[in-house]
Amino acid sequence: MVESVPPPAREIASGYALTGAAIELGALLWEGRCLPEAPIRIPLSMLNRHGLVAGATGTGKTKTLQLIAEQLSANGVPVFLADIKGDVSGISAPGQPGERVGERAAQVGQEWEARGFPAEFYGLGGIGPGIPVRATVTGFGPVLLSKVLGLNPTQEQSLGLIFHYADAKGLELVDLKDLRAVVAFLTSPEGRAELKDIGGLSAATAGVILRSVTAFEQQGAGGFFGEPEFDTSELLRTAPDGSGLVSVLELAAVQGKPQLFSTFLMWLLADLFHELPEAGDLAKPKLVFFLDEAHLLFTGASKAFLEAITQTVRLIRSKGVGVFFVTQTPKDVPSDVLAQLGNRVQHALRAFTPEDAKALKATVRTFPNSAYDLEEVLTGLGTGEAVITVLSESGAPTPVAATRLRAPQSLMGPVDAAALDAAVRESPLYERYARAVDRESAFEKLAAKAERAEPEQEKAPEPKARGGDRDDGSLVEQVVGSGVFRSLARSVGTQIGREITRSLFGTARRRR
Ligand SMILES: Nc1ncnc2c1ncn2[C@@H]1O[C@H](COP(=O)(O)OP(=O)(O)OP(=O)(O)O)[C@@H](O)[C@H]1O
Ligand SMILES: [Mg+2]
Structure with a gap:
């Protein structure tokens, strides 16, 4: 460990000194300073141990998801993203260099280079842009x-x-x-x-x-x-250059039907579960599945539904699929599910109301002991900063680390509608799924x-x-x-x- 890092921070940093391939999240924050020599990361082999990205509105959850997704793709891992607000399609296009991105990259020790990733865009039932996804x-x-x-x-x-x-x-x-x-x-x-x-x-x-x-x-x-029913094995593909294909389900057009789309996301996952063989622990996952606005999945859910989610999440791990839930607070996720989410990225929480304060305390309790006053840190984090703990290569939780996250290399925000439409029409899958039979x-x-x-x-x-x-x-x-x-x-x-x-x-x- 580098001499410049103060001792308590050094201890945290050593928990992230990995030997194998990893997703680079950012750099450690200690006493208001960002330490680029102390990188915070998730081992690629632990992404099937699932995760949670949480935080108040506008704190950087979606960008964190984008950041993780693009590195997975770069490592040859296919990714599924549910794009609920329509601000994720930019993953397919190179990002825009600028002062803020440059500054952030320098602070966290990132060699930032604009880059787009191979993406396929889907839509539910042919509503909105994207290749139509239907189920029988x-x-x-x-x-x-x-x-x-x-x-x-x-x-x-x-x-x-x-x-x-x-x-x-x-x-x-x-x-x-x-x-x-x-x-x-x-x-x-x-x-x-x-x-x-x-x-x-x-x-x-x-x-x-x-x-x-x-x-x-x-x-x-x-x-x-x-019919044609969507074949979920489409989500497991890699691009000709070996990078993982990013499948983006565009849901902005069906935002008004949260029960329907959140249940459809679960269907995709359940269908994958049904079809995939046991794989044991792999060097890298076969697919990582991001469920944004995950609270929708749990509101009004029956006991049978909750049990099925819990079981699916528990068992799909050994089939090589990682699931990340993205939501405002860990309280949105039932404790049986939460207990299985090994990788945690917690963005800032607000403490305006008594309910906020309660949620904050509850969130702090879900973290292991740490060198921080988490209540204070969690309310003080800036945009694109988070408190992180993941599973190390040996499967033990890493020390809690306040982190400034890297900037995504792809475009933050949507690509323009015409570009999205062109990508959809050029896809070899379009012919297969465009027309209902x-x-x-x-x-x-x-x-x-x-x-x-x-x-x-x-x-x-x-x-x-x-x-x-x-x-x-x-x-x-x-x-x-x-x-x-x-x-x-x-x-x-x-x-x-x-x-x-x-x-x-x-x-x-x-x-x-
Ligand atoms: N890692 C990052 N690098 C650079 N900028 C970031 C990063 N994270 C967040 N930002 C900035 O903060 C803004 C809000 O981030 P983001 O859209 O990810 O928030 P969110 O938590 O998903 O919000 P919402 O709850 O409204 O969906 C982004 O548009 C971007 O400008
Ligand atoms: Mg968001």
């Missing part, structure tokens, strides 16, 4: 769907039974109207016997579920579910049969052009009421005759 209803599964529908525990359990029924019958729930058709059938006179067979599912609860699915569709959620599934088959059975019916349903309100409830009622559903359910069941295995979250995936 079957793939999404009952636990996540219950969360977005706002179902209570009894209803959640009942939806699980409905999925189980559809799985067993081989009924493909591709989109929301397929689910609606199945639930409508179960609540119809023809379906009553089936409903009884299922056991534990009351007609009243099925009715409530039917109404919430219908209401959900009316809010325009139809476009998020269907409404292949024949339960609903269409039923509609076609009903059409043949009832020739007096005025007009055939328009089976194409997803997104519009092309099907009406009365048709479902007719279809289901016509009595063909039952035989169809049987025939489809035997035709496919394949069992669907569901993961922790009840998510499922068809072999691709």
